[in-house]
Amino acid sequence: MQVMKLLLTVAFLVLVLVLVLVQWENVCVSGSDSVQCREEERLALLHINASISFPIHSLEGKWEGKECCQWERVTCDSITGHVTQLDLGISFDDDDWLDYYQDGSLLNATLFLPLRQLRSLSLSAHGIHNCTDGSGLEKWSNLTKLEILDLSDNSLNGSIIYNLASVPSLRKLYLSGNHINNSLPNFNGFEYWSNLTKLEMLDLSFNQLNITMISSLAQVSSLRALYLDYNYMMGGSVPVKELSALNLEVVSLTGCLYSGSFPDLGHWSSLKALSLADNLLNETLTSEGLCRLKNIEELDLSSNNLLEIFLLVWEIFLLLS
Template structure:
C-alpha cells in the first residue's frame, strides 16, 4: 500500500503493487550444461586430456552447484541463461604434425539454440562424423559467427553443409588444405553474410558460371579475404560483380599483367585493396581508378612496378595509405613524383605512407597537408 501526492490538489490513496522483474537467476540451462559435458566426453573419447583442457567443466555434485555460464570458454546471456558464445579454439592441443584425423560430431552443438558465435579454429578437425549432420545445424537460427580456420578440412563438400547456416554473418575457413575450384555457388543462400575468409588455402580458380559472381546475391558482403591461394587473373571478372565489397584481399596469389585490372573498377564501395605479392608488372587505363572514389588503403608491395605507377595512382583522391615496398621504383626513391598527391583535397591526404627498399636502405616518405614532401632515409 502507498500514496500518490498531487501537491495542492490533495492526496489520493492508491494501492501500489511493486513488481520485481529479475533476470534468469538459476544459471545456465540444464540441457545446455549437459551438452557441454557431452562435448567434453567427446574429447575424452578421442584421447584428449579433457580434464586438463577444460578444468571448470565439471558435473553437479551434491555439495557443489556448477553453473556452466561461469565455465571457461563459455559466454551466456544472463537474462535468459542461454549460451551465446562458445570458444573452442585450440581445444585439442594436438601438434599440427600429428597425423591423426579428427572428425567432429556436429550434432553435439544442437542443444545450443541461442548460440551466436562458435569458434572451432586451431584444432585438427578434418570433417564431420556424418555428412548430413552439419546441415541439421540450420536449427541454430541465431548463429552469426563461425570460425573453422586453421584446421585440416580438405573436402569442398563442407560448403554444401555450410550453405544451410543462413543466419551467418562471418564465416572463417582460412588456413585449411582446401583446394581446386572454389565452390562459391554453394554459399548463395547466406544472404546475411558480411565477411568471408578463405585465405591460406590452395584454391586456383572457379568453374565457369559458378564463380564469385554467384555471390553477387549476397548484398551485405563487405569483406572478402582470398590471400595466399593460387588464384590467377581468371577470377577477376567474377569479382567485379561484388559491388557491396569494402575490403578485398588478393595478396600472394598468381595475378599478373597490368594494373589496374579493369574488372576491379566496378567495386565502387571498395575502401581497402591488397594486391601485394603478385605478378603485376605494368599499368593500363589508369582513368578507371577514378571510379574507386572511396579507396583509402592500397597495398601493391612486392610486384614488378616501375615509378610510372605513381602517376597512375594520382587518380585515387581518397587514398590515405599506400605501400609500394619491394618494387622497381628506382634509387633514389622518386619523392618528387609523389607531389602529384598534393593536388588532392587536404583532408584526403592526411597520411600517405610509402615504404620502399633499395640498396639496403629504407626510404620512408610521408605526405602531410602542413608539411613539404621530403626523403627520410636510414640504414637498415
C-alpha cells in the same frame, strides 16, 4: 536568485541520474553473476569438449560445477542463461599445440544442437577433416541464431561447401587454412551458397581455390568483405570482372601470384579497402583505374613493382595538388 535555483535543480537532477545509472549497473552485474546455467546445455558442453579431436587442455579442471555460464570460453545470455558464444578455438601460439593436434579428426555436429541460442562458435585448429556419419554440418540448420562460425585452420575439403549451405543464418564465416578445392566430382563451387543471403564476411585464405570457384562466389550477393589471400591456384589475373556483380567493400588478394598489368578496378567502385600486396604485378600502373575507387580508404600495393607504384602515387599527388 532564479539562476541559482535553476543551477541547484540541474545539479540535483544530474546527481539523481548518476545514482540511477550506478544502481542499474550493479543490477546488471549482479544479474550476470547469478544467471542460471541450463542443465541440457551444460551437459552438451561437456560432451562437446570430450568428443572433439582433443579437449581444450587449458580447460582441464575448470569446466566443473553446475554454473556453466561462469566457465571459461563460454558466454551466456545474462537473462535467459542460454549459451550464446562458445570459443573452442586453438591458438598456434600455444607451446604444446602440436602435442594435442590430430589431423584428420571427425566432428559430431549433432552435439551442438542443444545450444539453440548459439550465435558465435569457434572450432579453429582442431584438425577436423569431416563429420561423423549422419551428423554433418547440415544438422546446424536447426541453430537458427548462429551468425559467426570459425572453422579456420582445419583439414576441411570441398564437401564442407555442400553442408554449410544449410545454415542460412551465417553472417561471418572463417574457412582459411583448409583444403578447399575443386577435387570433388560434379563440384560447382559456391553456387550452393545462393541461399546464404545474410553472409557478409567470408575468409577463404590459404586454400586451393581456382578462378572457376572464385567466379561462383558471385552467387553470394550479400557479401561485403572477401579475403582470398595466398590461393596460389587462382590464375594469373585479378578476378575483378568475375566478382563485379558483388557490392564488395573489402577485398584482400595478398600473395595470390598475380602477374602482369594492374586491372581496371572500376568494377569495384564500392571498395573501401583493397590489398594486392605480395604479388607479381609489374607492368605500368596508371591512375585512371584507381581514381574510380571513390570510396577507397585503405590500399596496399606493397611487394610488387615499387617503382611503378611510386610513380603512380606521385601522379595522383600532382593531380590533387
